[in-house]
Amino acid sequence: MTTPLLEVSEISRTYRMRAGLFGRPTSVHAVDGLSFSIPKGETLGIVGESGSGKSTTGRMVLGLEPPDHGSVRFDGAPIAAPGTATWRAQRARMQMIFQDPLGALDRRLPVAEQIREPLDIHNIGSKAERDARVHELLHAVDLNDGHGRRYPGALSGGQRQRIVLARALATKPDFLVCDEPVSALDVSIQAQVVNLLVDLQARLGLTMLFISHDLRVVRQISSKVAVMYLGRIVEYGDADDLFARPQHPYTQALVSASPAPGRRSTGRIVLSGDPPNPAARPSGCAFHPRCRLATARCKAEVPVLTALDPQRQVACHLVTGAPAQTQDAA
Amino acid sequence: MAPLVSISGLQVAFDGTQVLHGIDLDIAKGEAVGLVGESGSGKSVTWLAALGLLPAKAKVAGSATLDGRELIGADGKVLDQVRGRRIAMIFQDPASALNPVLTIRRQLCESLGLHRGLRGEAARVEALRLLDLVGIPDANRRLSAYPHEFSGGQVQRIMIAMALAGQPDLLIADEPTTALDATIQAQILDLLAAVRREFNMAMVLISHDLGVVAENCDRVCVMYAGRIVERAPATRLFDDPWHPYAQGLIGALPPLDGARRRLQAIPGTVPDPRALPSGCAFAPRCAHVGDGCHARVPPLAPVELDRAVACLRPQRLPVELAAE
Numbered sequence: 128m129t130t131p132l133l134e135v136s137e138i139s140r141t142y143r144m145r146a147g148l149f150g151r152p153t154s155v156h157a158v159d160g161l162s163f164s165i166p167k168g169e170t171l172g173i174v175g176e177s178g179s180g181k182s183t184t185g186r187m188v189l190g191l192e193p194p195d196h197g198s199v200r201f202d203g204a205p206i207a208a209p210g211t212a213t214w215r216a217q218r219a220r221m222q223m224i225f226q227d228p229l230g231a232l233d234r235r236l237p238v239a240e241q242i243r244e245p246l247d248i249h250n251i252g253s254k255a256e257r258d259a260r261v262h263e264l265l266h267a268v269d270l271n272d273g274h275g276r277r278y279p280g281a282l283s284g285g286q287r288q289r290i291v292l293a294r295a296l297a298t299k300p301d302f303l304v305c306d307e308p309v310s311a312l313d314v315s316i317q318a319q320v321v322n323l324l325v326d327l328q329a330r331l332g333l334t335m336l337f338i339s340h341d342l343r344v345v346r347q348i349s350s351k352v353a354v355m356y357l358g359r360i361v362e363y364g365d366a367d368d369l370f371a372r373p374q375h376p377y378t379q380a381l382v383s384a385s386p387a388p389g390r391r392s393t394g395r396i397v398l399s400g401d402p403p404n405p406a407a408r409p410s411g412c413a414f415h416p417r418c419r420l421a422t423a424r425c426k427a428e429v430p431v432l433t434a435l436d437p438q439r440q441v442a443c444h445l446v447t448g449a450p451a452q453t454q455d456a457a
Numbered sequence: 458m459a460p461l462v463s464i465s466g467l468q469v470a471f472d473g474t475q476v477l478h479g480i481d482l483d484i485a486k487g488e489a490v491g492l493v494g495e496s497g498s499g500k501s502v503t504w505l506a507a508l509g510l511l512p513a514k515a516k517v518a519g520s521a522t523l524d525g526r527e528l529i530g531a532d533g534k535v536l537d538q539v540r541g542r543r544i545a546m547i548f549q550d551p552a553s554a555l556n557p558v559l560t561i562r563r564q565l566c567e568s569l570g571l572h573r574g575l576r577g578e579a580a581r582v583e584a585l586r587l588l589d590l591v592g593i594p595d596a597n598r599r600l601s602a603y604p605h606e607f608s609g610g611q612v613q614r615i616m617i618a619m620a621l622a623g624q625p626d627l628l629i630a631d632e633p634t635t636a637l638d639a640t641i642q643a644q645i646l647d648l649l650a651a652v653r654r655e656f657n658m659a660m661v662l663i664s665h666d667l668g669v670v671a672e673n674c675d676r677v678c679v680m681y682a683g684r685i686v687e688r689a690p691a692t693r694l695f696d697d698p699w700h701p702y703a704q705g706l707i708g709a710l711p712p713l714d715g716a717r718r719r720l721q722a723i724p725g726t727v728p729d730p731r732a733l734p735s736g737c738a739f740a741p742r743c744a745h746v747g748d749g750c751h752a753r754v755p756p757l758a759p760v761e762l763d764r765a766v767a768c769l770r771p772q773r774l775p776v777e778l779a780a781e
Contacts, residue, residue: 176638176639176640176641177638283726283727285726286726313495313496313665313727314495314665314667314706314709314710315495315705315706315709315722315723316495316722316726317709318708318709318710318711318720318721318722318723319722319723319724321711321720321722322719322720322722325719340638340639342639342713343710343711343712343713344711346711346712346713346717347711347717347720367717370713370714371714380640380643381639381640382713383643384639384640384642384643385639385668385713386646386666386668386669386671386672387668387671387672387713388667388668388670388671388672388695388707388710395643395647396643397640397643397644397647398640398643398644399644401608401610401611401641402608402609402610402638402640402641417640
C-alpha cells in the first residue's frame, strides 16, 4: 500500500475563551484527538453542524493553525512551521477554497491578476508562461479572458467561486481543502461548481478534503466521509454506503433531517435539544443528551471509533458488529 | 370557497426596473403554499409588496386582497390591522428581528398588547403560554432573558411565538431555517407543522431548498425572474416537473441515495432585471428553446385541473429521471 498523501494523527486544538468580560476563562476543545488519512487522488468529505470542529480541522491540515497535540504529515513529511521556506514549498502544493468568494478576492484588482498572484509569489515560470497559465486556468474553470479583465464586483457569485478555484489551482497543487465552497450559491449555480470540482478532481488527480454541512453535496464529491460531532469523528465510511446505511444515531438523524423532494418523509428522527456547545462538552459520549438510545454507559464512557467492518468505523457504545437497527432513513 | 388571500397582477418596480412582472396567487384558508426560486426571483418581494413593507421608492401595481379587502395602496391604519395580526411574517435571520436590549417578555408582551390588547398579568400569562407552545424549556425563567442568551434555533422559536401572538390566519415564513443546522431545521419545521395544525393557519413557505418545500407544502409555485413559471401540487411538481427551469432545479440537486449521477447544471446565470432577455426570461438558459420563445412571454396557462405552467414547449421528463 502506498503512503497516503495526507496523514493526520491524533490532532487536538483547544481555544481559551472567557464567558463575558469578567468571566472565568474556559477551554473550548474545538478538535479532540482526530485521526484520518487521505490516499492520493481521493476525496474525504467532512460533515457536521456548526461547532463540530470541521473548519478548525481544515485550518490545521494546512498549517494555518498549529495543532496543540498530534501531527499532520503531507506526502510523508510533517507540516513545517508557518512562515518557513519549507512551509512555503509545501503550501504551493496545498491550497484552500472558502465559502465566501467575495471575501477571498481583492475588489480592486482585475481577477486575472489575482489568479496570477500565486505564480508571482512562488516565482513560477517566466512572464509569458504566467500569462499563458492564467489563460489556461480561466478556461479550465469554464471562463474566458474577458472575465479575467473584470473586477470581482462585476462577476456573479458562481463566477467568483470559479476564479477562486482557478487561483487555487495556479500552482498545480496536489491537495485542496474546500471549506463550504458552494454553500453560498444558488442551487443551479451550485450544481455547475460541483460538476466542475468533480471534473477537475478526475482530470488533475487532485486529493481533496471537502468540508460541508450539506450531505448531498458531500456525497456527490467524496469517496469517503467522516461525520464529526463536537470535535470528534463519530462515523467514517464509504460515502454512498454511509448515507445509505448510517449506523451512528447522530448520522441517522442527520440523514433523516435532509429533506428529499418527491416523497414525504415518514418517521423523521427529530433530535431534541440544542446544538452542542463546544465550551460545555457533555461527559461520556458527547451526543448522549440528544440521543434517543442513550444508556447510563453513554453518560460515563467516551466511545472509541471502532471498525464495524473493513469499510466502516463508528464511535458508539450501542452499535456493534451486526447492523441491528438499520434505519430506512435515506 | 373564497380564498383567504388573493394576489393578482402584482407588479413591483424599483427605480424604473421592473422586478415583479404580474404575480397571480391565491392562498386558501389553512393551506401551505411553497415559493421556490433562486435569489432575485421575487419570492420575498411579492409578500413585502402585499404587506406594504417595501420602501417608498418601490412602485407597486396590481392587487392583493385579504378576505376581499384591498391591501395595495391601503392606508397605514388598515395595514396595521393586517400586519402581525392577520398576516404575520418570520425571516431568515431571527436574531436581527429581535431587539437585543429588551427582554423576551417585553417584546412578546408588546406584540400581545398591540394585536390582542392584553396588558399586565394577562399578557405575561399569554407570553408564557406561547413560549411553552413553541418548546422553550423552563419558559417561566427564560421570559426575563435577553435574545443573546438563546441559541439560533431557540431565537427562531421565539420569533414564531411572536408571530403567533396576533393569532394570524396566514404566516409568511421567509427562509425560516436557512441559517440553522440540519437537525435544528428539522425541529423548527416540525414546530411549524404542529402550530399550523393546531391553529388551522395558512402558511407561505419561501425557500430556496426544494426538499424543505416539498415536505412541508400542499402546493408549490416556482418563480423565475419575477414571474411564476410553474404552479402545481407539491408531490406532482417534484415527481413530474413540466417547466424546463423547474426540471433544472430538481436535476441540480445531488441525490442522497441510489446511483451517483452527474448533476444537471443549468448553464448561465439568472438574468439581470435591468436587462431581461426578450420573450421568456429563461430562454437563454433553456435546453428546449424554440423559435417562439424569444418572441413573447409565455403566460401561466393551466395544463391540468390544478397545474399551470408558463412555457411554450413544456417538457415531460424521461421516465427514469422522474422516478428518482
